[in-house]
Amino acid sequence: MDLATNIKNITDPILIDYLNTNILNNDPFKKPFVENYKYAQLNKKINSDFKASTFAIPKSLLDTCFDISSQPYPELDLLKNLQDWNFHNADSVFRTGSLVGRKSIQIKLDNFKESILLLDLTKIQNNIVIDATLNPSKVLIIVNANRNQEIPQSIFINSIQDSNLEIVHFDICNKKSFLYFQALLEKGSSLSLTTIQNFNNHIRNEFYASLDSECNFSLQGLNFDNKGVNDNYSFIQHLKPSSSSREIFKSIVNDGAITNFQGKIYVDAKAQKTDGYQMSRSLLLDNLSKANNKPELEIYADDVKCSHGSTISKINQDQLYYFNTRGISNEMAKIILKKAFLMEVLNTIKDTQIKEFSINLIDSLLNGY
Amino acid sequence: MLEIKNLHVSIEGKKILKGLDLKINKGEVHALMGPNGSGKSTLSYVLSGKDGYEIDKGSISYKNKNLLELEVDERANEGLFLAFQYPMEIPGVQTSFFLRTAINSKRKYLGEPEIDSLDFAKSMRVVAEKLSIAPEMLKRDLNVNYSGGEKKKQEILQMSMLNPDMAILDETDSGLDIDALRIVSDGVNNLRNKNNSFLVITHYQRLLNYIKPDFVHIIADGKIVKSGDYSLALELEEQGYEKLSINQ
Numbered sequence: 125m126d127l128a129t130n131i132k133n134i135t136d137p138i139l140i141d142y143l144n145t146n147i148l149n150n151d152p153f154k155k156p157f158v159e160n161y162k163y164a165q166l167n168k169k170i171n172s173d174f175k176a177s178t179f180a181i182p183k184s185l186l187d188t189c190f191d192i193s194s195q196p197y198p199e200l201d202l203l204k205n206l207q208d209w210n211f212h213n214a215d216s217v218f219r220t221g222s223l224v225g226r227k228s229i230q231i232k233l234d235n236f237k238e239s240i241l242l243l244d245l246t247k248i249q250n251n252i253v254i255d256a257t258l259n260p261s262k263v264l265i266i267v268n269a270n271r272n273q274e275i276p277q278s279i280f281i282n283s284i285q286d287s288n289l290e291i292v293h294f295d296i297c298n299k300k301s302f303l304y305f306q307a308l309l310e311k312g313s314s315l316s317l318t319t320i321q322n323f324n325n326h327i328r329n330e331f332y333a334s335l336d337s338e339c340n341f342s343l344q345g346l347n348f349d350n351k352g353v354n355d356n357y358s359f360i361q362h363l364k365p366s367s368s369s370r371e372i373f374k375s376i377v378n379d380g381a382i383t384n385f386q387g388k389i390y391v392d393a394k395a396q397k398t399d400g401y402q403m404s405r406s407l408l409l410d411n412l413s414k415a416n417n418k419p420e421l422e423i424y425a426d427d428v429k430c431s432h433g434s435t436i437s438k439i440n441q442d443q444l445y446y447f448n449t450r451g452i453s454n455e456m457a458k459i460i461l462k463k464a465f466l467m468e469v470l471n472t473i474k475d476t477q478i479k480e481f482s483i484n485l486i487d488s489l490l491n492g493y
Numbered sequence: 494m495l496e497i498k499n500l501h502v503s504i505e506g507k508k509i510l511k512g513l514d515l516k517i518n519k520g521e522v523h524a525l526m527g528p529n530g531s532g533k534s535t536l537s538y539v540l541s542g543k544d545g546y547e548i549d550k551g552s553i554s555y556k557n558k559n560l561l562e563l564e565v566d567e568r569a570n571e572g573l574f575l576a577f578q579y580p581m582e583i584p585g586v587q588t589s590f591f592l593r594t595a596i597n598s599k600r601k602y603l604g605e606p607e608i609d610s611l612d613f614a615k616s617m618r619v620v621a622e623k624l625s626i627a628p629e630m631l632k633r634d635l636n637v638n639y640s641g642g643e644k645k646k647q648e649i650l651q652m653s654m655l656n657p658d659m660a661i662l663d664e665t666d667s668g669l670d671i672d673a674l675r676i677v678s679d680g681v682n683n684l685r686n687k688n689n690s691f692l693v694i695t696h697y698q699r700l701l702n703y704i705k706p707d708f709v710h711i712i713a714d715g716k717i718v719k720s721g722d723y724s725l726a727l728e729l730e731e732q733g734y735e736k737l738s739i740n741q
Contacts, residue, residue, distance in 0.1 A: 441544070446581040448565035449541050449574075450595035450651065451602065460594065464585025 163355070163384035163416040177323055179269040179297040181244065185481055189242035189265055197229035200253055202280070211332055211359060211390075226251050226277075233257045233264065233289070240478065246270060251278040256313070261288035263475045268303060269296045276302035283313035283339075290474055292482065293319040296489075298327055306332040309339040311364070318344040318473055320482065321354065322489050328355035335395075337364035344469045347375035347383050348462065349489065358387040362395035362428075371402040373417075374469050376462055378409035388420035391428050400430040407465050408438050409458070459490050494519050494659055494690045495540075495560075500551035502532075502539055502715075509535045511715035512551070517659070520687040524701055524726060525694045527712035528734045533694045534578065536712075537663040540692075541575040542568050555659065569595075570602035572658030576648040576665050583635040588647065589617060591635045592654055599655060620653045624680050641668035649680040656684070661692045666700040678703030698730040 228251035233241065239260065243252070245268040254264070266279070283289060287310075295301065301324065307315055313336075319329060327350070333341050347354055360369045375383040389400040406415035419432040439461055447457035466486060473479040495517040502510040510532045517523050527533050539546050540553070542565040553560040560568065583591065597607045621631060624646050636644050645665055652660055662681070666674055681691065681704050693704055701709070701723065709725040710717045713734065719725065 443581050443583055445543055445565065446577070446583070449569050449577075450591070450655070451566050451569035451598040452594055453566050453598065456594065456598065460586055460591075461583075464583065467585045 163382075163386070163418070177297050179294075179323070181242075181267055181269070182481075182485065184484075185242070185265065188477055188481065189240045190236060190238035191242045191244065192231065192236060193242065193244040193247040195231075197231055200228045200230045202228045202251060202253070211334065211361060228253060228278075230255065233262050236262075239263065240475070241265065242267065245277065249277075251280070253280045253282065256281065256283045256287040256289040256315070258284065258287050261290070263290045263292065263478055265478065266291060266293045267296075268298065268301060269294065271298040271301040273300060276304055278304040278306070281305070281307040281315065283307060283309040283315045285310040286312040288314045290316045290478075291318070292473060292475075292478055293317065294485075295319060295321040295327065295329065296323055298324045300325075301327045303327075303329045304332075305330065307334070307341070309333065309335045309341055309367075311336045312338045314340040316342045316344075316472070316474060318469070318482075319346070319356075320486070321345070321347040321356075322349055322486075324350045324354060325352035326354075328357070331356070331358040331360075333358075333360045333369070335360070335362050335364070335367040335369065337366050339367040340369075341367070342370040342472065343373075344371075344472050345373040345375075345385075346466050346469050346486075347373070348466065349376065349378065350383070351379060351381050354381065354383045356383075356385045356387075358385075359390065360388070360400070361390040361392065362398040362400065363392045365395055366397045367395065368399035369401070372469055372472070373404040374406070374466060375404075375415060376407045376409065376465060377413040377415050380410075380412035382414045382416070384416045384418075386416075386418040386420070387432075388422060389430055389432070391421075391423040391425050391430060393424040396425050396427045398425060398428040398430065400428070402432040404434045405465075406436045407462070408436065463487065463490055494521075494556065495692075496554045498552045498554075500536075500539070500553065501549040502535060503547045503549055504535070504545060508549075509715055510539070513712070513716050515710065515717060517690045517692060519690060521708065522685065522691040522693065522704065522706045524704075524706035524709045525692060525712055526696065526698075526709060526726065526729060529696075531712045532715045533712055534663055537575055537661050537692075537694060540568075540573065540661055541565060566598070567602070569655075570599045574652050574655055574657035574660040576645075576652055576660065576662045578664040578667060580636050580644045580648055582637045582639075584637050586635050587631075588633060588635045589614075589631040592617065592631075592651060595651065596654060617650075617654060620650055623683070624650055624653075625676055626650060642670060642673040645669055645677055646673065646680075649677050653680060653684055657689065659690050659692070660684075661694065663694045664696065665693075666695055666697060674700065675703060698726040701726045 230253045232255045234257045240263045242265045245266065309315055321327065331343055335341055341360060343358060345356055347356065356373060358371060360371065369389060371387060373385045375385065377383050383406060385404045387402055387404065389402055391398045391400065402419055404417040404419060406417060408415060415436045417434040417436060419434050421430055421432055423430055439458065443461060444454060444457050463486065470479060470483050473482055497513055497515040500510050500513040525533055548561060555573065556571065563571065593613050600607060617631065618628065626646055636647060639647065665677060669677060693706060706723060709721055709723060711719040711729065
């Protein structure tokens, strides 16, 4: 793979500058972080002709949530705090690129009395720093839809000590979208992040999480009916003892699309009694499509429980036949089997209202947009 | 109802059925018995339309239509039902949802409106109770972590709800304890009427004590070698397959 050719179509000056300095002047294959882009064929995504549909946030969701997107927020100088974001052997183009190029704002969830909050990224172009709340726990819905630009957007989540936050991220109808999530979990905090990706072409999402002691972090991903190349990269690091992380990523790939999932669990030498789990599963619906799953563990402590697994499969023909013998057509059976495949992830959404909304939304998305 | 003439079937070049003839009229229950590898399950798969079975010769007509021209789901919606020897596990799909989808598929095919969800829930509960299926089972994923007996009951529940014209039971008795065998048989007997037909495939005469067949056929080496009434099953139980087949 010639990385220089692959990225020649990128027009964002900040990104170009970063890539020039950090990748192209060196042998890309010797730098550890280039490994993180092993499957990301940047040129392929950008050249594809794809007309994105438009996603309108359903009224039922707007009624359920309190929209916090358009409030005035204080600005932050994120660059000063860069030393806090020391991820071991991990690097991201988007983090540095977006930090330089954008203003950053700070949103304190404690300032809102409502329990379900909505953040619409089309209304906010800045980097966002979100401070999780202590009590009561809140649900934050982040909608990233109809984006058509390659400037990355960063979202920083500060899970303060003993806080509890659930985030559901809808990533729908984007043509070119780069999102960078970073979560810092302080002692005893819990964070659950679910990302639902549909009708996109050419997206890359990066999820970074750094865990102090006694934290619970869970990351769930759904990626289905997308076009072009879809990258998801995750890096979860356990720095202190007795934290647990759960990760499950599922993708359904069709119409010649490519999905890449690459996820690492890093366990520091000090992080004894870590409990880590990662599972990635992909379902291929035709012979043109492709799924790359790359699970990684990097463990320096000697008293930990960490496991990972990965599967890539086609739809089970015997299951299809069983549906057929009960009069259910192939078309219908495939929709049901796709939903069944996705349900495991949807069931992890804790908030019942949002879970129900997500299931209904996926029902309608599966039945055609 | 169903007429099979001189049916020759092979799988990947290997001949399995070698000139099978069978005629089943409305209101009749036929039992098909035979040793392992004689082609019993192949026949049931061919009737349902499973991929991978080559029809070399012969014809199958069902309700005066050429069955071989219909897709698997069309056959089912035309009232053909196959109760599987090994029902599939479908993780992530609730049993009751699956059943309702199946019923609505049939209704759509017949040009009828979708079933009312209350009516459906009610009739499902009634049938499930008769089959001693606990209501919680209907909320679980279809056949996932069901015992062998529960899976077979599930097949009979589906059959009862879909009310087929022609049902094929492929070794439904295998893996059932005595109580489950009686419950399953009762399920079949409740469904019997003068307008529908059954083909019961089994190894053992025991099932036929509960589901009394009008005709018994013995299949060996891909064709029917002997036909008779219920007494043939008793004779078979006494003498074994080998002797009867040699007699032919």
